[in-house]
Amino acid sequence: MTVTTNGSTPGTPDNPWGDTKTDTPSTGVNLGPTRRPRPVFPEPVPPEVHGPARVVAMVNQKGGVGKTTTTINLGAALVEYGLKVLLVDFDPQGALSVGLGINPLQLDLTVYNLLMERNVTAEDVLLETGVEGLDLLPSNIDLSAAEVQLVTEVAREQVLGRVLKPLLPHYDVCLIDCQPSLGLLTINALTCAHGVMVPLECEFFALRGVALLMDTISKVQERLNDELEIEGLLATMYDARTLHGREVLARVVEAFGDKVFHTVINRTVRFPDATVAGEPITTFDPSSLGASAYRELAREVLSRWPAPATMAR
Ligand SMILES: Nc1ncnc2c1ncn2[C@@H]1O[C@H](COP(=O)(O)OP(=O)(O)OP(=O)(O)O)[C@@H](O)[C@H]1O
Numbered sequence: 374m375t376v377t378t379n380g381s382t383p384g385t386p387d388n389p390w391g392d393t394k395t396d397t398p399s400t401g402v403n404l405g406p407t408r409r410p411r412p413v414f415p416e417p418v419p420p421e422v423h424g425p426a427r428v429v430a431m432v433n434q435k436g437g438v439g440k441t442t443t444t445i446n447l448g449a450a451l452v453e454y455g456l457k458v459l460l461v462d463f464d465p466q467g468a469l470s471v472g473l474g475i476n477p478l479q480l481d482l483t484v485y486n487l488l489m490e491r492n493v494t495a496e497d498v499l500l501e502t503g504v505e506g507l508d509l510l511p512s513n514i515d516l517s518a519a520e521v522q523l524v525t526e527v528a529r530e531q532v533l534g535r536v537l538k539p540l541l542p543h544y545d546v547c548l549i550d551c552q553p554s555l556g557l558l559t560i561n562a563l564t565c566a567h568g569v570m571v572p573l574e575c576e577f578f579a580l581r582g583v584a585l586l587m588d589t590i591s592k593v594q595e596r597l598n599d600e601l602e603i604e605g606l607l608a609t610m611y612d613a614r615t616l617h618g619r620e621v622l623a624r625v626v627e628a629f630g631d632k633v634f635h636t637v638i639n640r641t642v643r644f645p646d647a648t649v650a651g652e653p654i655t656t657f658d659p660s661s662l663g664a665s666a667y668r669e670l671a672r673e674v675l676s677r678w679p680a681p682a683t684m685a686r
Pocket residue numbers: 435436437438439440441442443464468551552553609610611638639640641642644645646648
């Protein structure tokens with residue numbers, strides 16, 4: 374059997390993402406930072422045809438946990454594996470747009486216009502980024518008004534899903550970067566998503582509020598979107614040198630088990646640096662550990678999705 378450089382079975386046209394192997398050298402079990410046997414995720418084969426997209430909402434009502442950083446860098450890593458990716462900035466702060474080198478204040482049309490104005494189409498708002506295959510629906514502070522204005526709309530939780538629909542056949546993955554709140558905008562993202570990904574900063578209060586988030590996800594599953602799955606919880610800003618970091622990660626794994634991604638994102642200043650440069654870390658510093666971590670996350674995510682990922686629904 375052919376084995377790729379990382380020990381996994383390579384993908385084939387019938388099984389594009391290959392088979393995940395657990396990296397257990399004869400010397401013993403290789404435990405990753407999550408203290409579980411560390412699988413080796415296969416190198417994906419680029420899809421020959423694109424779409425329809427699997428939609429993933431990046432959600433945690435806690436601020437500053439790595440939602441936007443993960444949206445940009447997971448998106449860019451998936452593009453390196455040949456997927457076409459649509460990013461949706463669904464935060465009035467516009468940090469996703471800024472992180473991709475766009476000044477949100479200079480935009481005429483944003484996701485706000487797409488949601489609220491019937492004559493604006495997704496193509497009108499769509500921007501290409503500096504990374505080929507990675508496109509963006511940008512936002513700015515205008516979006517904060519939508520939270521209030523949507524309240525009186527018919528089917529107010531389904532507005533984002535309706536406006537995204539025409540774009541989804543053209544992409545393999547759509548990542549929605551949510552604001553740190555569980556308000557109506559985030560509910561819209563959860564209502565149109567196939568999966569929800571929860572970044573958690575490895576610090577003392579990491580799990581604070583996660584019970585409320587899980588409760589909200591359950592309610593959306595019951596009432597609005599019974600296909601919504603929890604993609605996984607992602608530990609971010611991890612520092613293996615501190616006992617504190619290791620303890621927090623152990624607690625997260627104890628609480629959520631296999632829902633926690635094996636891939637862990639370390640704390641490094643290269644992420645803020647890449648944001649200032651307005652590009653993903655995969656292009657800003659392609660050989661950095663941060664770039665490798667997001668490539669590993671991309672492989673892990675793809676290994677969890679039905680093959681091919683794009684035929685999930
Ligand atoms: N792994 C990391 N190591 C170091 N800094 C990081 C890391 N991930 C993100 N950061 C930095 O932490 C800050 C918060 O990250 P980010 O904006 O991605 O979080 P967020 O959850 O989207 O925040 P918000 O809730 O405000 O939208 C940013 O300055 C970002 O550059």
